[in-house]
Amino acid sequence: xxxxxxxxxxxxxxxxxxxxxxxxxxxxxxxxxxxxxxxxxxxxxxxxxxxxxxxxxxxxxxxxxxxxxxxxxxxxxxxxxxxxxxxxxxxxxxxxxxxxxxxxxxxxxxxxxxxxxxxxxxxxxxxxxxxxxxxxxxxxxxxxxxxxxxxxxxxxxxxxxxxxxxxxxxxxxxxxxxxxxxxxxxxxxxxxxxxxxxxxxxxxxxxxxxxxxxxxxxxxxxxxxxxxxxxxxxxxxxxxxxxxxxxxxxxxxxxxxxxxxxxxxxxxxxxxxxxxxxxxxxxxxxxxxxxxxxxxxxxxxxxxxxxxxxxxxxxxxxxxxxxxxxxxxx
Amino acid sequence: xxxxxxxxxxxxxxxxxxxxxxxxxxxxxxxxxxxxxxxxxxxxxxxxxxxxxxxxxxxxxxxxxxxxxxxxxxxxxxxxxxxxxxxxxxxxxxxxxxxxxxxxxxxxxxxxxxxxxxxxxxxxxxxxxxxxxxxxxxxxxxxxxxxxxxxxxxxxxxxxxxxxxxxxxxxxxxxxxxxxxxxxxxxxxxxxxxxxxxxxxxxxxxxxxxxxxxxxxxxxxxxxxxxxxxxxxxxxxxxxxxxxxxxxxxxxxxxxxxxxxxxxxxxxxxxxxxxxxx
Ligand SMILES: Nc1ncnc2c1ncn2[C@@H]1O[C@H](COP(=O)(O)OP(=O)(O)OP(=O)(O)O)[C@@H](O)[C@H]1O
Ligand SMILES: [Mg+2]
Numbered sequence: 001x002x003x004x005x006x007x008x009x010x011x012x013x014x015x016x017x018x019x020x021x022x023x024x025x026x027x028x029x030x031x032x033x034x035x036x037x038x039x040x041x042x043x044x045x046x047x048x049x050x051x052x053x054x055x056x057x058x059x060x061x062x063x064x065x066x067x068x069x070x071x072x073x074x075x076x077x078x079x080x081x082x083x084x085x086x087x088x089x090x091x092x093x094x095x096x097x098x099x100x101x102x103x104x105x106x107x108x109x110x111x112x113x114x115x116x117x118x119x120x121x122x123x124x125x126x127x128x129x130x131x132x133x134x135x136x137x138x139x140x141x142x143x144x145x146x147x148x149x150x151x152x153x154x155x156x157x158x159x160x161x162x163x164x165x166x167x168x169x170x171x172x173x174x175x176x177x178x179x180x181x182x183x184x185x186x187x188x189x190x191x192x193x194x195x196x197x198x199x200x201x202x203x204x205x206x207x208x209x210x211x212x213x214x215x216x217x218x219x220x221x222x223x224x225x226x227x228x229x230x231x232x233x234x235x236x237x238x239x240x241x242x243x244x245x246x247x248x249x250x251x252x253x254x255x256x257x258x259x260x261x262x263x264x265x266x267x268x269x270x271x272x273x274x275x276x277x278x279x280x281x282x283x284x285x286x287x288x289x290x291x292x293x294x295x296x297x298x299x300x301x302x303x304x305x306x307x308x309x310x311x312x313x314x315x316x317x318x319x320x321x322x323x324x325x326x327x328x329x330x
Numbered sequence: 331x332x333x334x335x336x337x338x339x340x341x342x343x344x345x346x347x348x349x350x351x352x353x354x355x356x357x358x359x360x361x362x363x364x365x366x367x368x369x370x371x372x373x374x375x376x377x378x379x380x381x382x383x384x385x386x387x388x389x390x391x392x393x394x395x396x397x398x399x400x401x402x403x404x405x406x407x408x409x410x411x412x413x414x415x416x417x418x419x420x421x422x423x424x425x426x427x428x429x430x431x432x433x434x435x436x437x438x439x440x441x442x443x444x445x446x447x448x449x450x451x452x453x454x455x456x457x458x459x460x461x462x463x464x465x466x467x468x469x470x471x472x473x474x475x476x477x478x479x480x481x482x483x484x485x486x487x488x489x490x491x492x493x494x495x496x497x498x499x500x501x502x503x504x505x506x507x508x509x510x511x512x513x514x515x516x517x518x519x520x521x522x523x524x525x526x527x528x529x530x531x532x533x534x535x536x537x538x539x540x541x542x543x544x545x546x547x548x549x550x551x552x553x554x555x556x557x558x559x560x561x562x563x564x565x566x567x568x569x570x571x572x573x574x575x576x577x578x579x580x581x582x583x584x585x586x587x588x589x590x591x592x593x594x595x596x597x598x599x600x601x602x603x604x605x606x607x608x
Contacts, residue, residue, distance in 0.1 A: 201454045201465040208440045208451050215438035219452030220423045279442045 026323055027270050027284070030316070031291050038298030045301055052171075052178045056248065058293035059186045060085075062286055063241040064257075065264040065271075066193050067118075067234030069285045072268050073197075074210045074230050075277025076132035080121065081238050082260030083143035086253065088114035088242035090147050093156035093252025096165060103164040111239030117143060118235015122228035140261070147254045156252030168247035182244045187286075189240065194282045206230060211278030266292055266313060269320040276324070291316070350378030352414065353548050354399060354430070354517050359408035361394050368394035369405065370572030376517060381539060381549045383559040383580075386569030386592055392552050393521065395569065399550070400432040400519050401425035412516065429515025435522045437506040441495035445487060446476040448494050449509050479512050480504075483541055500531025504538060511542045518542055519550045524558050536562050556585050565607040568592055577607040 038045040064081050071078045092110025095101040101109065117139060124135045158165055168182035197203040208216040209226045217223045245256055271288030273280025292313060299309045356374035360367070368391045376382050386392045397403040399410065401419030409416050412428055419425045422432065439448050446469075455471045456462035476490040485504040487497070494502055503523060510518045523539065524532040532555075539562060543549050553559050559566060560580045568575040568591050575591055576598035583605040590596035 199466055199469075201456065201467055204443075204447060204454060204467065205452070207443060208447075211440035211442050212438065214436075215440055216452065218422050218432075218434065218438045220426060221452045278440065 027272065027287055027291055027320070030270075031287070031294060034291070034294055034298060038294070038302060041298075041302045045298055048175075049178070050297065050301075052180065052183070054290070054293045054297045055183045056180050057297065058289045059180070059183050060241050060245045060248065061260055061263045061267060061292070062289035063186050063189060063244055064238060064260050065267040065285045065289050066189055066282065067237035067241075068261075068264040069268050069271075069273055069280065069282055070193070070206065070230045070237075071132070071234050072265070072273055072275060073206055073277060073280055074227055075213075075275075076125070076227070076231075077265070077275075078121065078136045078231070078234060079133065079261045080117065080136040080140040080143055081234070081264055082257030083140045083147065084114050084117045084235060085238040085242045085245065085260065086255070086257040087117070087143045087147040087150075088239045089246050089256060090151045090156060090252045090254050092242065093158060093165060093246055094151065096163065097156055097158060097252075103160075107165065107243055110242055111236060114239035114242060115232060115235040118238070119228070119232045121235070122231030125231065126224040126228050151252070151254040153254055155254065158246070158250060158252075165243070166247045166250060168244050169250070182247055185240075185244065189237070190282060190286050197282055202226070202229070207278050209278075263292060263313075264289075266317050266320075269317055269324065272320075272324075274324050275321065288320075350380060350548070352376070353378050353412070354550075355411040355414075356395075356399065357409050357411075359395065359398055359405045359410070361391075361398060361403060361405045367572055369398065369408075371408065372569065372572060373574045374399065374567065375577075376548050376550055377565075378548055379543065379546070380564040381543050381551060381562055383563035383566045384550060384552045384569055385554070385556070385559055385566060385588065390569040390592075391572045392569050394572075396432075396519055396521060396550065396552055399425075400430060402432075426513070430517045430519065431510035431514035433503075433506045433510050433518070433520040433523055435525070437502055439494045439502060439506060442493055444491045444493055445480075445497075445505055446472050446490040448505055449476045449479070449490075449512060451509075453513065480508055482545075483508050483511060483538060485538065498531065500527050500534055503527065503531070503535050507535065507538050507542065511545070511547065514547050516547070517550065518547050521552045522554070523551060524553065524555055532558065556589065560585055560588075568598070570594060576601065578605055579607045 044050060064085060068078055068081060088110040091113045092107045095106035095109050096103045121135055121139055124130050125132050168185060171178045171180040197206065205216065205221045205226050208221055209223050213223050246252060267288035268285050269275065269288065270291050271284030273284060295312055296309050299312065352375050354376040356372065358371045359369045360371055361369040372391065372395055374395060384392050384395065394403065398405045401422045401424045404420060411417065417428060440451060450472050454467045455475065457466045457468045473490050480487055485508055487501060494505060497505065507523065524535050527535060536558060539549055539551065563580050566578045566580050566588060568578060568588065570592060578588060583601065587596060591598055
């Protein structure tokens with residue numbers, strides 16, 4: 001008989017292993033350092049008002065990034081998210097304002113359209129086996145064109161300030177910090193999705209599919225159905241983002257969301273989710289969205305031009321992706 | 331351990347201690363890929379309580395045979411019987427439902443997920459009642475079950491919440507074998523379970539395979555590693571040119587003669603009766 005300890009774990013855990021990995025720690029350090037720097041540069045940065053402003057500025061991208069995270073966890077990518085959201089926003093505002101639909105029904109129609117687009121992405125990816133990058137590049141253009149045609153490139157105004165379309169614009173104030181309903185909703189969505197991902201069987205299947213699709217298939221997970229569901233659910237989430245955006249801006253804007261695909265991918269990657277699939281935590285994405293928001297806000301307050309903001313965002317993404325790649329190699 | 335049957339001759343009893351009834355059989359399996367005939371009417375028989383090794387040259391059709399038996403490919407013709415009754419597997423899931431579990435050569439594990447999650451991948455334990463209907467998983471139950479099961483198989487990994495990618499090759503193999511053993515009701519199939527393992531870890535996996543057999547599950551193993559085959563197998567199925575050349579008794583036939591049959595240098599007709607498995 002050979003030594004039975006050969007299969008036992010030779011290494012004992014050191015305290016080092018309890019530290020969060022560099023992909024999580026890096027962004028947190030970046031956020032703290034940046035906040036510290038901005039606070040020394042302007043006293044308008046570290047105020048409750050500014051904090052709630054940052055939250056409102058990032059909430060739409062943060063919600064889109066939930067869908068993007070689900071997709072990236074399956075080792076996919078969704079370039080169409082921002083355009084799908086814009087279409088949803090135009091549909092819900094036009095249905096309510098120009099066709100006289102009851103606003104709630106109009107909102108459901110808007111979310112229905114974005115869900116259908118997500119479903120279309122999922123069908124093309126799972127049935128015709130096209131790469132997600134190409135599929136969503138195609139649907140990005142389709143959604144953009146449909147939005148422009150349907151709205152005749154006109155912004156849709158909302159006549160009734162009490163319309164349910166604007167419900168997320170409201171807020172409540174706790175100790176001077178204003179909590180916007182949209183922000184609360186976004187955080188609520190994060191909690192729901194975190195629960196699904198970590199505590200339910202379909203959530204774990206999503207990770208398995210992203211981690212090793214062949215193994216997932218062989219263990220009986222309906223991998224194609226999981227993928228279809230993910231893209232469809234992402235579409236639904238973009239619909240909710242559309243409603244948040246309409247509430248925030250007060251209009252249906254056909255030109256909305258044009259950089260949201262890259263912004264959401266930036267948030268996901270900064271949040272430590274691997275582009276190779278199967279690894280990542282949803283709250284990391286929220287952190288990633290906050291980092292983007294804090295940088296934009298801080299740089300604006302310190303008078304740095306928007307071109308430099310783009311530059312810095314680009315550098316951040318490259319750093320995050322590099323960390324992802326290096327941690328995969330090791 | 332030895333099951334004495336009065337009708338058997340003394341010599342066969344000596345070398346085939348545990349002769350069970352057929353569990354998984356195949357007759358005349360044919361599988362063609364275009365011009366290539368991977369399986370040319372092969373037969374197969376696995377009996378209860380045994381470890382059956384399948385050996386053969388590259389391209390002899392071992393993997394094709396095992397894939398047909400595990401539902402990973404559908405044979406063009408021929409029949410498969412489980413406990414004497416004909417069965418048809420359209421997918422690995424079909425075979426799994428009948429209690430046939432396969433350890434694939436690449437192990438089919440999700441590296442970033444924990445040992446417990448890998449053991450229960452695709453068949454998570456759900457919480458009782460309404461929470462279960464909502465597909466909420468019972469992490470605690472899965473942890474306890476995983477720990478108990480790994481201990482039963484004497485795989486000494488303490489933490490079931492470790493990611494599989496942090497394990498050594500042998501430990502990963504242990505996880506894959508444990509998963510099959512945990513869910514198999516009938517048969518465990520392993521494709522090259524000791525390939526790419528060091529001597530010590532290879533031996534550990536062999537011990538593990540014996541424990542699986544001793545727990546009552548018959549095991550099919552494909553291997554190119556002759557010393558391992560001859561150490562562990564109760565009978566050895568030799569596959570050649572898409573057919574079963576013969577089934578030999580590894581206690582009686584030398585390794586070099588088995589290889590000679592495998593390569594065609596020696597005809598199976600030339601083997602004496604006691605070298606063949608009963
Ligand atoms: N999917 C396939 N498509 C085409 N030909 C195949 C396929 N699978 C197997 N073959 C062919 O069938 C024959 C038998 O292959 P098989 O993989 O069963 O052999 P094997 O005994 O497992 O060999 P090895 O020891 O190299 O793993 C080979 O000639 C192989 O090229
Ligand atoms: Mg093979």
